[in-house]
Amino acid sequence: MRPPAFLQSALERDVRPVKVVTFKIDDKDVTAREDETILTVARQNGIFIPTLCHLEGLSERGACRLCLVEIKNVPRLAPACVTLPRQDMEVITTSERVQDYRKKILELILTERNHVCSVCVSNGHCDLQQLTVDLGLTHVHYDYLYPHHTIDATHERFSIDHNRCVLCLRCVRVCDEIEGAHTWDIMSRGILSKVITDLNQPWGTSETCTGCGKCVHVCPTAALTEKGKSVAEMTKRRQFLPYLQMMRKEERQ
Amino acid sequence: MSETITIKPVTRVEGHGKITITIDNNGNVEDAKFHVTQFRGFEKLCEGRPFYEMPSLVERICGICPISHSIASAKACDAILGVRIPHVAVKLRRLLNCGEFIQSHALSFFHLSAPDLLMGFDSDPARRNIFGLIESHPSIAMDGVKLRKIGQEIILSFAGKRIHPAWVVPGGVNQPLSEQSRQKIVDMIPEAYEIVERTLSWFKSSIEKHREEIRTFSNFPTMFMGLVDEHGNLEHLEGKLRFIDSKGAILNDNIEPFRYHDFIGESVESWSYLKSPYYLPLGYPDGIYRAGPAARLNVCNGCGTPKADQEWAEFISLERGPVMSSFYNHYARLIEILYSIELLENLLNDSDILDKHVRAFAQPNHFEGVGVVEAPRGTLIHHYKVDREGLITWANMIVATGNNNLAMNRGVLQVARRFINGTQITESARNRIEGVIRAFDPCLSCSTHAINGKSGLSIELVTMDGNTLDEV
Numbered sequence: 001m002r003p004p005a006f007l008q009s010a011l012e013r014d015v016r017p018v019k020v021v022t023f024k025i026d027d028k029d030v031t032a033r034e035d036e037t038i039l040t041v042a043r044q045n046g047i048f049i050p051t052l053c054h055l056e057g058l059s060e061r062g063a064c065r066l067c068l069v070e071i072k073n074v075p076r077l078a079p080a081c082v083t084l085p086r087q088d089m090e091v092i093t094t095s096e097r098v099q100d101y102r103k104k105i106l107e108l109i110l111t112e113r114n115h116v117c118s119v120c121v122s123n124g125h126c127d128l129q130q131l132t133v134d135l136g137l138t139h140v141h142y143d144y145l146y147p148h149h150t151i152d153a154t155h156e157r158f159s160i161d162h163n164r165c166v167l168c169l170r171c172v173r174v175c176d177e178i179e180g181a182h183t184w185d186i187m188s189r190g191i192l193s194k195v196i197t198d199l200n201q202p203w204g205t206s207e208t209c210t211g212c213g214k215c216v217h218v219c220p221t222a223a224l225t226e227k228g229k230s231v232a233e234m235t236k237r238r239q240f241l242p243y244l245q246m247m248r249k250e251e252r253q
Numbered sequence: 254m255s256e257t258i259t260i261k262p263v264t265r266v267e268g269h270g271k272i273t274i275t276i277d278n279n280g281n282v283e284d285a286k287f288h289v290t291q292f293r294g295f296e297k298l299c300e301g302r303p304f305y306e307m308p309s310l311v312e313r314i315c316g317i318c319p320i321s322h323s324i325a326s327a328k329a330c331d332a333i334l335g336v337r338i339p340h341v342a343v344k345l346r347r348l349l350n351c352g353e354f355i356q357s358h359a360l361s362f363f364h365l366s367a368p369d370l371l372m373g374f375d376s377d378p379a380r381r382n383i384f385g386l387i388e389s390h391p392s393i394a395m396d397g398v399k400l401r402k403i404g405q406e407i408i409l410s411f412a413g414k415r416i417h418p419a420w421v422v423p424g425g426v427n428q429p430l431s432e433q434s435r436q437k438i439v440d441m442i443p444e445a446y447e448i449v450e451r452t453l454s455w456f457k458s459s460i461e462k463h464r465e466e467i468r469t470f471s472n473f474p475t476m477f478m479g480l481v482d483e484h485g486n487l488e489h490l491e492g493k494l495r496f497i498d499s500k501g502a503i504l505n506d507n508i509e510p511f512r513y514h515d516f517i518g519e520s521v522e523s524w525s526y527l528k529s530p531y532y533l534p535l536g537y538p539d540g541i542y543r544a545g546p547a548a549r550l551n552v553c554n555g556c557g558t559p560k561a562d563q564e565w566a567e568f569i570s571l572e573r574g575p576v577m578s579s580f581y582n583h584y585a586r587l588i589e590i591l592y593s594i595e596l597l598e599n600l601l602n603d604s605d606i607l608d609k610h611v612r613a614f615a616q617p618n619h620f621e622g623v624g625v626v627e628a629p630r631g632t633l634i635h636h637y638k639v640d641r642e643g644l645i646t647w648a649n650m651i652v653a654t655g656n657n658n659l660a661m662n663r664g665v666l667q668v669a670r671r672f673i674n675g676t677q678i679t680e681s682a683r684n685r686i687e688g689v690i691r692a693f694d695p696c697l698s699c700s701t702h703a704i705n706g707k708s709g710l711s712i713e714l715v716t717m718d719g720n721t722l723d724e725v
């Protein structure tokens with residue numbers, strides 16, 4: 001028989017205690033548990049690192065690369081959301097190189113699908129739009145690809161517009177990890193990647209979808225929306241995520 | 254024999270267009286064409302989008318009358334939902350529309366046309382614009398700026414944004430009116446009355462000066478079309494279509510908006526991106542009709558508000574039958590501004606105007622919807638078809654300016670015949686040709702779906718075999 005959760009974690013700590021490391025972010029001395037990511041520590045210390053695919057309460061994916069940071073004496077940039085700190089590491093979040101890369105990534109995201117803020121239901125409430133403001137992106141230097149994407153509006157209450165999808169996979173994670181339905185998944189590779197429901201069938205015909213709407217509310221853009229919302233009316237409510245997790249943790253204990 | 258003359262400054266029309274005038278071997282004007290030279294393709298690019306995005310999507314057709322597009326679109330969407338929208342929402346849409354009529358008509362009258370009217374069609378073109386007007390007639394220019402501001406402030410107070418607001422939605426509007434906004438608009442009304450009454454009085458006293466323009470600016474018999482309410486009065490948003498003939502007799506009345514296709518045909522010419530709608534029973538191009546401010550005053554039995562009714566009676570007595578010269582559109586615009594202010598005042602004092610129930614919700618219940626409104630420039634028709642999921646499969650729009658396409662062409666021909674002599678486009682001829690176009694206040698960006706940032710109108714004089722004689 002397994003010991004209860006609180007006892008188990010206490011036992012584990014005794015056997016393999018979590019170490020504490022000290023390191024630097026932007027010349028600021030910070031302390032962290034060794035199993036906390038650079039992003040978590042930065043946020044705890046009020047240091048801004050932009051993110052898109054990251055969402056508090058979901059597993060990390062490292063998909064969008066917007067949280068890239070520079071680590072002294074390491075040639076490659078590292079995504080802060082999936083990189084753990086080491087003792088005496090020196091992390092730089094604001095170098096010109098880092099900022100330049102972030103902007104380029106954002107530009108590539110914008111050119112890959114059809115993002116038109118002015119006529120978008122999420123105008124003014126969009127994580128992608130907010131990032132362009134936060135990063136001061138004024139121009140896109142790459143050619144727009146204008147791919148042909150359709151809208152799947154077969155679900156009774158929700159619709160997915162692939163034109164607005166940034167492939168952050170928050171929907172896939174929330175459906176799998178929180179709702180436990182795993183309706184969403186991803187097909188194809190690279191630029192042809194696309195989120196799908198069940199076995200790539202119309203959302204309205206999905207047998208696993210519970211219609212809970214979690215995917216809609218974690219979606220950073222207007223890829224997933226409630227039907228019937230007019231332009232600029234689609235606001236996302238994500239408070240449920242930390243509450244759900246907190247309640248479940250309490251229950252387990 | 255070809256010569257190119259470039260003329261600056263740009264002309265005062267909204268958008269981009271071109272005119273060619275053909276001269277026969279004896280040097281007489283043979284034909285004239287008004288080309289709309291840019292393509293935008295909104296009807297096509299809407300396909301595949303959810304219908305509830307449409308009011309905001311089609312607003313982007315134009316920055317001057319986005320409100321008209323959004324309301325016509327929302328009405329088509331209401332039909333797709335199959336709902337009767339809350340009656341306060343109808344009033345609020347109507348109020349918003351009043352703001353738009355005030356600002357759009359003020360723009361056309363003061364900023365675009367007043368320089369011609371006050372400084373004369375033959376005055377120096379470098380000064381014949383709103384800036385010249387500020388120098389020569391500062392108080393009138395100020396009136397124009399103020400009146401337009403009032404219109405824009407009204408739109409802002411209702412919809413939260415002056416241009417391209419997302420307030421009008423399928424099923425109604427998305428926010429009720431606040432007492433604070435209501436009071437703000439009420440406070441602006443006295444000044445608006447003063448300006449429009451002052452303007453009407455100087456305009457009426459100066460009409461005599463423009464006898465030649467009145468005689469030639471599309472002054473020929475055509476039919477007229479416009480919306481009227483159940484009493485036959487002037488109507489901008491609800492109501493049904495009415496056609497009258499050139500004598501003023503009613504041809505068709507009470508046409509439900511969704512039946513527009515039984516009465517309006519759409520023809521396309523290879524030389525223009527603007528389609529030419531025509532009255533279907535008479536065929537193309539005999540079914541020429543006009544829409545817009547003067548047409549609306551011609552088709553209705555009155556305005557239904559006391560001050561505007563008085564002006565309407567004076568207007569309609571200008572001629573025995575319908576008022577034919579499109580020059581009088583300027584006059585009609587002022588009367589419509591007055592009507593809009595009166596309507597605004599009435600509706601804002603309604604006891605239920607602050608009611609919070611302003612939106613009906615539904616799934617798409619019908620696969621087709623038509624919305625018709627009167628835009629400042631004429632009747633505006635939006636027609637959509639959707640699939641079972643509510644995605645647009647087909648869209649058709651007849652924009653206000655399009656209704657007048659045939660009449661504008663004939664008008665240009667009429668003016669060209671009167672003012673063009675020989676192989677040169679004289680300054681005086683050019684001013685009148687632009688003037689007749691301006692009287693219709695065409696919105697080329699709407700109608701043409703023009704995208705080109707360079708605004709203006711070019712005129713070309715060509716021989717029958719295609720040689721360019723002159724170009725300005």
